[in-house]
Amino acid sequence: MRQNTLSIHSENILPIIKKWLYSDKDIFLRELVSNACDALNKVRIVLGDEGEFKISIAIDKPNQTITISDTGIGMTEDEVEKYIAQIAFSGAEEFVEKYKSQTEKDPIIGHFGLGFYSAYMVASKVEIDTRSYLPHSEPVFWSCDGSSSYTIGAGNRDARGTKITLHIDAESTEYLEESKLRELLDRHCSFMPFPIELNGKSIGNQEPLWLKSPTECTEKDYLSFYNRLFPMDPDPIFWIHLNVDYPFHLQGILYFPKLHRRFDSNESTIKLFCNRVFVSDNCKDILPDYLMILKGAIDSPDIPLNVSRSYLQVDKNVKQLSSHISKKVSDKLNLLYKNDRQKFIDSWPDIEMLVKLGILQDEKFYERVKDILIWKNSQGEWAPIDAEQKKVFYSTTENSPLLKLYKEVIFAIAPIDTAVIQFLENKLSVTFQRIDGALDESLIDPEKEKTLLDAEGKTEASRIAEFIHKTLGDVEVEAKSLASESLPALVILDENQRRFRDYIHLTQGKKGDTKKTFVVNTNHKLIQAISRLHAKQPEAAASLAKGIYDLSLLSQKEVGPEDLGPIVARQTEMLEKISALIS
Numbered sequence: 269m270r271q272n273t274l275s276i277h278s279e280n281i282l283p284i285i286k287k288w289l290y291s292d293k294d295i296f297l298r299e300l301v302s303n304a305c306d307a308l309n310k311v312r313i314v315l316g317d318e319g320e321f322k323i324s325i326a327i328d329k330p331n332q333t334i335t336i337s338d339t340g341i342g343m344t345e346d347e348v349e350k351y352i353a354q355i356a357f358s359g360a361e362e363f364v365e366k367y368k369s370q371t372e373k374d375p376i377i378g379h380f381g382l383g384f385y386s387a388y389m390v391a392s393k394v395e396i397d398t399r400s401y402l403p404h405s406e407p408v409f410w411s412c413d414g415s416s417s418y419t420i421g422a423g424n425r426d427a428r429g430t431k432i433t434l435h436i437d438a439e440s441t442e443y444l445e446e447s448k449l450r451e452l453l454d455r456h457c458s459f460m461p462f463p464i465e466l467n468g469k470s471i472g473n474q475e476p477l478w479l480k481s482p483t484e485c486t487e488k489d490y491l492s493f494y495n496r497l498f499p500m501d502p503d504p505i506f507w508i509h510l511n512v513d514y515p516f517h518l519q520g521i522l523y524f525p526k527l528h529r530r531f532d533s534n535e536s537t538i539k540l541f542c543n544r545v546f547v548s549d550n551c552k553d554i555l556p557d558y559l560m561i562l563k564g565a566i567d568s569p570d571i572p573l574n575v576s577r578s579y580l581q582v583d584k585n586v587k588q589l590s591s592h593i594s595k596k597v598s599d600k601l602n603l604l605y606k607n608d609r610q611k612f613i614d615s616w617p618d619i620e621m622l623v624k625l626g627i628l629q630d631e632k633f634y635e636r637v638k639d640i641l642i643w644k645n646s647q648g649e650w651a652p653i654d655a656e657q658k659k660v661f662y663s664t665t666e667n668s669p670l671l672k673l674y675k676e677v678i679f680a681i682a683p684i685d686t687a688v689i690q691f692l693e694n695k696l697s698v699t700f701q702r703i704d705g706a707l708d709e710s711l712i713d714p715e716k717e718k719t720l721l722d723a724e725g726k727t728e729a730s731r732i733a734e735f736i737h738k739t740l741g742d743v744e745v746e747a748k749s750l751a752s753e754s755l756p757a758l759v760i761l762d763e764n765q766r767r768f769r770d771y772i773h774l775t776q777g778k779k780g781d782t783k784k785t786f787v788v789n790t791n792h793k794l795i796q797a798i799s800r801l802h803a804k805q806p807e808a809a810a811s812l813a814k815g816i817y818d819l820s821l822l823s824q825k826e827v828g829p830e831d832l833g834p835i836v837a838r839q840t841e842m843l844e845k846i847s848a849l850i851s
C-alpha cells in the first residue's frame with residue numbers, strides 16, 4: 269500500500285464539500301447508483317451482454333457500513349488515480365474557486381464532476397474495491413477518510429466491477445435502516461436500466477415509457493404509466509410525448525391532468541430525470557409557471573441540474589427546452605381544437621388555467637393560442653372573442669340578473685380573467701365592459717326616455733331619482749327608461765375604480781369601495797309604484813326603495829357577510845310597512 273496526497277491546493281476540501289456542496293444528504297445514493305449504472309453501461313458497450321449486470325446494495329448494521337457494488341467496467345489503478353483522486357479533486361478545486369467568488373451556495377454535483385464525493389456527506393471513510401473488465405487486470409483498493417491523503421494499492425476483488433464501502437458517520441445512521449434506503453431507491457432509481465437489489469431483495473424496476481417511440485405506445489400504456497407515477501390521480505385528459513435529439517436531448521411525457529378543484533395544491537408534478545435517474549420533482553427553475561400545471565416526466569442529460577438557479581435561467585439549453593415544450597403544448601391544443609372541438613370545450617375547465625397563465629407569461633405562447641382562447645357566452649356557446657367587435661360585454665357570474673338586459677355577454681368567471689381581459693384590451697382594439705360597469709346606451713329605450721316635464725319643470729324620472737337619492741344617502745341615483753321591463757333596478761360600479769378595487773383585493777387582500785350609481789328602471793312596475801306612492805306614503809316608499817337597492821346589491825354580489833344582518837332587518841321592516849298598508 270502507498271500513501272498519497274490528494275493533488276489539490278486547498279487542504280480542507282472535504283469539509284467544504286460536505287458543508288456547501290450538497291444541501292440534501294439523500295442524494296449520495298442516487299449519485300453512487302448512477303455511477304454504478306454508468307459503469308454497467310460502459311461494459312455493455314465494450315463487451316455486449318457478457319456476464320452479469322446488476323447493482324447490489326447491502327447494509328451492514330453492526331459494522332455501520334453501506335456497500336454499493338456493481339458488475340460494471342471497473343477501474344485499473346491508473347484509472348482510480350485519474351478519475352477518483354485527480355479529476356474529482358480538480359473539480360473540487362474549480363468549485364472552491366467559484367465558491368470563493370460568489371455567494372450562491374447551491375451549485376451541485378455533476379457540473380463539477382464530484383458525484384462520487386457526495387459519499388462523504390454520510391460517510392467518514394470511503395473505500396473502493398474495484399477490478400477492471402480488461403483481461404489480466406489487477407484488483408485495486410482505495411481508501412480515504414476525508415482528509416487530503418488517501419491509500420491506494422492491491423485489492424482482492426475477483427470479478428470485474430466495483431464495490432464502494434461507506435463507513436457511515438455518527439450523524440447519518442438513519443441510512444443504516446433498510447426502510448430508509450428502500451424509500452430512496454424507490455424514489456430515485458425505479459426507472460434504472462439495470463436490476464438493483466437491496467439486502468438481496470430487488471427494487472421494483474420499471475421501463476420508462478418516455479424512452480419508447482410514441483408510435484409504439486398505446487393509450488392504455490400512457491394511462492397506466494400515469495397511474496404509476498401519480499397513483500392517487502384521476503386519469504389525465506390528454507398528453508404529449510416529447511422526443512428531441514437536436515439541439516438538445518430530451519425525452520418525456522407530459523400529461524394534462526384533470527384539475528382536482530378541492531386539492532389544487534402547489535405540488536410540483538413534473539418529475540425530472542437525467543438518464544433515467546430521478547433527480548427532482550421540482551422543475552420550477554426550468555419551466556415557466558404555466559407549464560408546471562402539467563404532470564409527467566422529462567428526462568434530459570442536457571439540463572445542468574447541478575448549478576445554481578440564476579445560472580439555469582440564462583442557460584441556453586434550458587431556454588430552448590422550455591420553448592420546445594411550450595410549442596408542443598400549443599400544437600397539441602390547436603390540434604385538438606381543430607379536430608375535436610367538443611372534447612376541447614369539455615376539457616376547458618382543466619386547461620384554461622394553463623392557457624391563460626401562458627398568455628400572460630409568454631408572448632410567443634399567446635400568439636400561438638390566441639385563436640383558441642374561448643369564452644362561454646350567455647347563449648351557452650363557446651367561441652373566441654371576435655376581434656372586429658368594438659365592445660365586449662362580460663359578466664363575472666353566470667347568474668347575474670343584469671344578463672337579461674344584454675343580447676350577448678361573455679362569462680369571465682375565473683379569478684385570472686381580470687388579468688386576461690386587461691391583457692386582451694391592450695392587444696386587441698376591443699373594449700371590455702363588465703355588465704355592471706356602465707349603463708350602455710343600447711339598454712335605454714330612447715322613446716320612453718322623453719318624459720313630459722311637470723309643473724316644477726322636472727321630469728317624473730328626476731323626481732323619483734331625487735327621492736330615492738335622499739332616502740339612500742350618499743348613493744348617486746339615476747332613473748332611466750330601460751328597454752327591458754324585467755329588471756326594476758341595477759347598481760353600476762365605475763369600471764376603472766372597480767378594476768382597481770379587485771386588483772387591490774387580489775394582491776393585498778384588502779377590501780375597497782367603488783363609486784356606485786343606483787339606476788332605477790322607470791319602465792318597471794315596482795319603480796312606478798314607488799313613484800306613485802312617494803307623495804302619499806313617503807315612509808313606505810322609502811322602505812321599498814331601500815329594499816330594492818339591497819336586493820340589487822345582493823343579486824350583484826356587492827354585499828359582504830357583515831351586511832346581511834342589516835339587510836334582513838330592513839327587508840323585515842319593509843314587509844311590515846307594506847302589510848300595514850294593505851291590511
Ligand code: ADP
Nearest residue numbers: 303304307342351352356378381382383384430
Ligand atoms: P462523474 O460521474 O460526474 O464523472 P464522479 O465523481 O461521480 O463524477 O466519478 C468520477 C469518475 O470515476 C467517473 O467518471 C468514472 O470514470 C469513475 N467511477 C466512479 N464510480 C465508478 C464505478 N462504480 N465504476 C467505475 N468507474 C467509476
